[in-house]
Amino acid sequence: MTIVTLASHDAVVVRLGVDLPYDLRMMASCASCLLPLPDQARFCPSCGHEVMAVAAEERRVVTVVFADLVGYTALSEHLDPERVKRLIDAAFERLISDINSFGGRVDKVLGDGIVALFGAPVAHEDDADRAIRAAMQMHESLSRFVHDQADLDGPLQLRIGINTGEVVVGSVSGTADYTAMGDVVNVAARLQTLAPPNGTFIGDSTSVLASDEIVRELVDDVDVRGRSQTERVWRVVGRQRRLPSVVSRRDRPFVGRATQRELLASVMTMVAGGRSAVVSVSGEAGSGKTRLVSEALEDFPSRNLTLFAGVCAPYGENNVWSPIATALFRRLDLAAGVPPDQLRALLRNKAVELYAFDHDDSQLDRFVEGTLHLMGYPSDLDRIAPAQSREALFTYIVDGLRRRTAAGPVVLWIDDLQWADVLIIELLQRIARSLADRPLLIITAQRDDADLAWPPAVDHPITVRMPLDPLERGEAARLVTSVVGDTATEALIDQLYERSGGNPLFLTELAELAKANPTSTALPGSLRALIAARLDRLPTSQRSILDNAAVLGASGPIDALSKFAAEMHQDFDDSDVEILADDGLIELDGSNWRFRSDVVREVAYQTLTKLVRAQRHAGTASVMAHSPIIPMDQIAHHAASAAELIAEIGPVPGVAVNITDQAVALLRDAARRSIDVGA
Ligand SMILES: Nc1ncnc2c1ncn2[C@@H]1O[C@H](COP(=O)(O)OP(=O)(O)OP(=O)(O)O)[C@@H](O)[C@H]1O
Ligand SMILES: [Mg+2]
Known part of the structure; x- marks a missing residue:
């Protein structure tokens, strides 16, 4: 099924017509019967199986959601089958939309159940949370749906089982279906059968990855049928909505970053003295952006500083204004979960108490309505056209900030700007432009692979771009x-x-x-998820280069990457290598590259199936064997890696069956040569 990539590789080796010292090469073979395939064949001449150019299989850590309808059988007994079908279709439509809205993918619909994957084909760093939140939303959607159906008297509920682990994903042989296979899927199915109606059970591997926003309680160590070990099972109780954190973990001493702190201190002194400034901190995930800013702000050289701190969310946030709303919410010192009917009165009092509004100030109503709107509650602004209400909000926010700057310096700190809605970016641009003469510091942090119209290119007196190495x-x-x-x-x-x-x-x-x-x-699971999500965001041409590099090793010549791509019939552009270096995934040194961190190589390598790894190692060994300058031990390493993989998964199309013997011979040769040269 997936041999097409390697078919081209082998064809190249054969075309070179060089006498290899070791016969590592093989013709491409059929995925179904493993017999050799002629070049360019569309069907296998031996068994007739179609040779498909399908998406490669991958090994991925996924969170599997198994949801099953309870009450479906009773429903089928009482209602006309056509009505049942329409009901189920309509219910599933809602459930599928819930899965999609959290970034999941429906894998299968099985009569009265749904299987969904989070983490494939594209990983997110928080797939476990997404899966659990989707499950919670599915229970809610279904109960609302049932409530709206007049002729449903019996309950229709879901049982949901969720589990996380490594699976092989890819197309099902002979079809265009994309699916996941692995023990983790069976465990998720089993958890689903154990869960009560309207309940969600999660396996320990999901619980370990879930954030502390997900409230869960331990059910038990359960003997999952047909498996030797017990599995620790948790029940999802709910979600503890917290204001997103704008402070990173502080339980370790802060190290380094001296230059950045000095620069920030100078900028803050200028702001405290009446100037305005924009600082944009950028860097890869985990480089310390949030920590640097939170450390630096503690030293702001003015006592009457007003700090507005907000953070952008990657998904599941219906309110685009949320980063600004949370900043304001904190400032107003409002408790989360104030009922909406009390909020208007509470806001009036807070505005008078904290912002020195008079009770009869005409601006007070604007402040209250604007704040309600920002927080996503009904407000007077709903009654005007969207473009006008947006303009009104921009004006309200700019005016509000100007008002605050009269009392002292203001810092607007927005974290995770890579996830901001474009409206937030426009708002920041407006604030920067309109308040350029006020003591205002706008400081943002963003991942460096984000493509944002921020910071403003021109026209701001002090703009600092601060990349973190x-x-x-x-x-x-x-x-x-x-x-x-x-x-x-x-x-x-x-x-x-x-x-x-x-x-x-x-x-x-x-x-x-x-x-x-x-x-x-x-590799800690959370790191693997973070890096997998980053790699999945790369364009295919760059991702292929990294995947190939991961097989070649920790470092090597750029020329080898280009040869590898040619073997794989992949496009290769030097500029992609430069972009990977600019993005900090690899480092360049003259004509050589190296992975900046080994964990990135590990994740890229782990994503390749063992079959593909074996094929690529064997292919690399055979190509290297042509070169008189490549040390024998490197060739032997690749042949031995292929041999080890084959020992694990059995024969692989495109790899000689006697690769193990060849690897042993190569290793022996390599050892002999190193003795000869006195190494
Ligand atoms: N200079 C530092 N000294 C000590 N610990 C640090 C330093 N920088 C970051 N850390 C620690 O590393 C972890 C990641 O830092 P932080 O959350 O600030 O990264 P980030 O760049 O904001 O990541 P993300 O893009 O995911 O938001 C935290 O636990 C933080 O305390
Ligand atoms: Mg951060």
């Missing part, structure tokens, strides 16, 4: 020691620095893991 070795050592303790050896620090590439989040998490289990080389 990885930590230096010495800074990383301090961070690792703060986690592991004084027992952290230089060797451990070196190893963690290499693996993390100096990213503070990666470093902290890997160090925590090393502390708990010094011999483990596992």
Whole structure:
């Protein structure tokens, strides 16, 4: 099914017509009967199976949601089958839309059940939360739907089981269906059967990844039928909505970033002295943007500072104004969950108390209605056309901020700007332009792969772009020691620095893991999800380069990447390599590349199926064998990697069956040569 990519590879080796020292090459073969395929064949001449150019299979960590309708059978007994079908169709339409709205993908609809995947074909860093929140929404949608149907007297409810783990995803042989296979799917199905009607059970692997916004209680260690081990099972109780955090974890000492802190201190002094400024901090996930800003703001050189701090959410946020609304909410010191009917009166009192409005101030009503609108509640602004209400809000916010700057410097701090709606960006541009003569600091943090019209290109007196680079070795050592303790050896620090590439989040998490289990080389699930999501956002041409590089190793010549792409019949553009370097995924040194962090290589490599890894290692070995300058041990490494994979998964099309013998011969040769040269 997926041999097409490698078919081209093998064809190239054969076309070169070079006598290989070891016969690693093989013709492309049929996915169904494994017999050789002629070049360009559309059907296998031996068994007639179609040769499909389908999306490659991948290994992915996914969260599987199994939802089953309870009450369906009783319904079928009482209602006409046509009515039942229409009812179920309408209910499913709502449920599927819930799944899609949280970024999931419906894998199958099985009569009265739905299977959905979160994390494939595209991963998000918070797929576990998304899956659970989608499940909660599905229960709610179904109950609302049932309530609206006059002729339904019996209950129609869902049981939902959710589990997370590694699966193989890809097209089902001979069809265009995309699905996931793996034990994690069976466990999710089993959890679904255990869950009560209207309930959601999640496996431990999902619970570990879920954020603390998801309230759950331990059900038990359950013997999942047909499996040897028990599985810890949790029941989802609800969601604890909190104002999003604008502070990152502070339980470790802050290291490095001295230049950035000095620069921020100078900018803040200028703002405290009456100037306005825009600072845009950018960097990859976990590079320390939130932490840097929150540390720096603590040192703001003015006592009467007004800080508005908001954060943008990646999904599930219906209110585009939410980052501004949360900032205001905090400022007004309102408790979350105030009932809407009390909010208007409460807001009036707060405005008078905190913002020095008079009770009969004509601006007071505008303030209250504008605030209600920002928070997503009905307000007078709903009665005017959207373009006008937007303009009214912009004016209200700009005026409000101007009013605050009369009392002292103001900081507007918006985190995670990469997820901001375009309206928020327009609003920031308007604020920057309109209040350029006020003591106002707009400070934002954004991931550096985001494409935003921010910060404003021109026209602002002080604009600072502040990209965050990885930590230096010495800074990383301090961070690792703060986690592991004084027992952290230089060797451990070196190893963690290499693996993390100096990213503070990666470093902290890997160090925590090393502390708990010094011999483990596992990758924390949350890191894998974060990196997988980042890799999935890359355009195909760049992603292929990284995937190929992950097979080649931690570093190598750029020329090898271009050759690899040619073998795979992939387009290759040098500028993609440069973009990958600009984005901090790889580093370039003359004509060589290297992965900036090993964890990125690990995730890219783990995503390839073992079959594809085996094919690519074998292919790499056979191509390298042509080159007189490539050391024998490198060729042997690739052949041996292919052999190991085949030992795990059995014969693979495109890889010689005697690869193990060949790998042994190559390793023996490599060893002999190193002895010969006295290495
Ligand atoms: N300079 C630093 N010294 C010590 N710890 C740091 C430093 N920078 C970041 N950290 C820690 O690394 C983790 C990630 O940092 P932070 O949340 O600030 O990253 P971020 O760039 O905001 O990531 P994201 O893009 O996901 O929002 C946190 O636990 C933080 O405390
Ligand atoms: Mg952050």
